[in-house]
Amino acid sequence: MQPMDPSEPDATMADHPRWYGALAGLIAAAVALVFGELVSAIDDDIPGLVLGMGEWIIDITPGEAAQASIQNLGTAGKSSLLPGITITALLLGALLGDLSKRVSVKIGAAGFTAFGLLGGFTAARNPQSPAIASWITALVAAGLGVGTLILLLTRMHRPTRLASFREDPRQKSATRRAFLSWSAGAGAVAVTGFGLARRIGAESVAEVAREGIDFTGLNTPTTAPPLLGPVTPGSFDTVPGIASYVTPNNSFYRIDTALRVPQVDPDRWSLSFTGMVDNPYSLTFDEILAMDELEEHTVTLSCVSNEVGGGLVGTANWLGVPLSSLLDRAGVQEGATQIVGRSVDDWTAGFPTDTLADGRTALLAVGMNGEPLPIIHGFPARLVVAGLYGYVSAVKWIEEITLTRWEDFDGYWVPRGWSKEGPMKTMSRIDVPRSRETVAAGPTAVAGVAWSPPRGIQAVELSIDDGDWRPCEIAAPGSDETWVQWKTEWDAPPGDHVLRVRAVDGEGELQPVGPKRVDPDGAEGWHAIRVSVS
Ligand SMILES: Nc1nc2c(c(=O)[nH]1)N[C@H]1C(S)=C(S)[C@@H](COP(=O)(O)O)O[C@H]1N2
Ligand SMILES: [Mo]
Numbered sequence: 001m002q003p004m005d006p007s008e009p010d011a012t013m014a015d016h017p018r019w020y021g022a023l024a025g026l027i028a029a030a031v032a033l034v035f036g037e038l039v040s041a042i043d044d045d046i047p048g049l050v051l052g053m054g055e056w057i058i059d060i061t062p063g064e065a066a067q068a069s070i071q072n073l074g075t076a077g078k079s080s081l082l083p084g085i086t087i088t089a090l091l092l093g094a095l096l097g098d099l100s101k102r103v104s105v106k107i108g109a110a111g112f113t114a115f116g117l118l119g120g121f122t123a124a125r126n127p128q129s130p131a132i133a134s135w136i137t138a139l140v141a142a143g144l145g146v147g148t149l150i151l152l153l154t155r156m157h158r159p160t161r162l163a164s165f166r167e168d169p170r171q172k173s174a175t176r177r178a179f180l181s182w183s184a185g186a187g188a189v190a191v192t193g194f195g196l197a198r199r200i201g202a203e204s205v206a207e208v209a210r211e212g213i214d215f216t217g218l219n220t221p222t223t224a225p226p227l228l229g230p231v232t233p234g235s236f237d238t239v240p241g242i243a244s245y246v247t248p249n250n251s252f253y254r255i256d257t258a259l260r261v262p263q264v265d266p267d268r269w270s271l272s273f274t275g276m277v278d279n280p281y282s283l284t285f286d287e288i289l290a291m292d293e294l295e296e297h298t299v300t301l302s303c304v305s306n307e308v309g310g311g312l313v314g315t316a317n318w319l320g321v322p323l324s325s326l327l328d329r330a331g332v333q334e335g336a337t338q339i340v341g342r343s344v345d346d347w348t349a350g351f352p353t354d355t356l357a358d359g360r361t362a363l364l365a366v367g368m369n370g371e372p373l374p375i376i377h378g379f380p381a382r383l384v385v386a387g388l389y390g391y392v393s394a395v396k397w398i399e400e401i402t403l404t405r406w407e408d409f410d411g412y413w414v415p416r417g418w419s420k421e422g423p424m425k426t427m428s429r430i431d432v433p434r435s436r437e438t439v440a441a442g443p444t445a446v447a448g449v450a451w452s453p454p455r456g457i458q459a460v461e462l463s464i465d466d467g468d469w470r471p472c473e474i475a476a477p478g479s480d481e482t483w484v485q486w487k488t489e490w491d492a493p494p495g496d497h498v499l500r501v502r503a504v505d506g507e508g509e510l511q512p513v514g515p516k517r518v519d520p521d522g523a524e525g526w527h528a529i530r531v532s533v534s
Pocket of ligand 2: 255302303304305389390391
């Protein structure tokens with residue numbers, strides 16, 4: 001057998017069906033992507049090629065679009081982005097394969113190289129990624145792609161230089177069989193590699209470390225208010241369908257810009273206090289766990305993009321060190337008017353230094369409902385500030401706290417169209433009955449939650465079909481920094497009805513009627529639902 005020049009489209013290559021080229025390109029792209037997945041499964045810090053691309057796309061998405069999809073970024077938009085990129089990459093591979101077969105394999109080689117360069121660039125630009133290793137991974141992946149493409153395409157060449165080849169049908173079917181079986185083989189390699197990557201990647205260093213952390217030996221919090229567990233008398237947790245007073249970790253909402261949840265090894269992590277402070281210092285995870293100042297506080301956290309009646313809100317028992325004592329140790333300088341948190345993935349949020357002046361809970365939190373922070377909720381440490389929306393305060397996977405001037409820095413969402421200040425607005429929500437539910441006529445429980453941290457909730461009122469506002473019962477809350485559960489009984493008459501709720505905050509201020517949309521500083525409005533009574 002003689003070596004072929006793959007850059008010349010061989011007459012015999014043209015004899016085979018057109019889709020052979022596309023198939024070869026698709027498989028080559030799959031092999032390249034799977035190689036990236038395998039490397040990233042072995043080393044948590046190196047992103048797969050698709051992920052790197054996705055992170056880049058999110059970052060360059062213009063503010064308007066990102067703003068419109070802040071909610072989606074947390075959920076649906078993010079989960080369709082990666083499959084979308086994967087499918088696009090495979091289709092582009094198919095296109096390159098087609099051009100390589102019909103025109104010149106140089107096009108395929110150039111295309112894969114370009115992808116390698118883009119992949120290297122997008123993977124290496126993330127602050128969590130080791131740049132050189134990410135570049136090497138992407139370029140090796142591209143090389144494997146080119147290699148696979150050439151390997152498959154050359155299977156279509158004539159096996160010998162016999163002049164009679166073209167007239168010999170046996171030769172043609174031999175090359176067809178060769179191409180198809182090599183393609184099947186390469187495809188199997190890709191599929192197996194993908195499965196392997198999934199299995200290796202199952203548990204990260206961070207997860208293993210997190211599972212090994214035991215909070216039982218910690219200094220017991222002494223200054224914390226008494227905690228209301230999920231079934232504490234005085235809560236309305238027993239009302240079917242109501243949000244429990246404490247939200248379990250596995251149903252707590254999640255919002256962040258991270259496509260790849262940062263996997264932080266607590267042994268290699270530290271938090272630094274920088275900027276306008278007299279004594280910059282840093283803390284390790286073990287140092288935090290050993291602190292006498294650890295306290296547990298129940299605090300309600302909400303996303304600014306929570307719609308009226310929405311679920312981007314939850315309450316947890318947060319274990320952590322008061323931010324004020326950490327800042328005292330740093331020695332905040334005169335003129336420092338903003339506290340900025342930065343995460344390992346370079347996400348930032350800032351709030352006024354003055355926020356802490358009223359003594360509200362502001363924690364560097366390491367625990368959530370008796371466990372180390374779940375990885376998606378910021379392991380090993382995050383901020384929780386009562387009464388501020390998450391986007392200006394609740395930095396997850398935090399690694400730096402910087403003191404600066406208010407006018408000198410804007411957090412991540414501010415240039416993207418969201419308000420610079422993010423105090424939480426008074427909100428109330430009907431949980432039962434569900435919107436559009438059909439209920440039986442007669443006595444019916446109506447219940448839900450209302451919150452206005454740190455002011456607290458004084459009263460909750462319900463109106464049926466725009467009738468008088470009737471007061472509801474409120475369960476004794478843990479503090480003014482959490483939501484309250486409310487309920488009332490309604491003697492439901494048959495027909496269609498509208499139920500509407502509103503709250504009064506601890507200072508006697510009525511919940512704003514709105515309606516206002518979520519941007520730029522949080523929705524306003526009285527939650528209303530429609531129910532049919534039969
Ligand atoms: N590192 C990082 N921290 C972040 C975010 C983010 O995108 N990255 N999003 C913030 C927003 S907008 C909210 S509402 C809260 C949500 O916290 P949770 O996911 O634990 O509910 O996290 C905040 N902390
Ligand atoms: Mo948010």
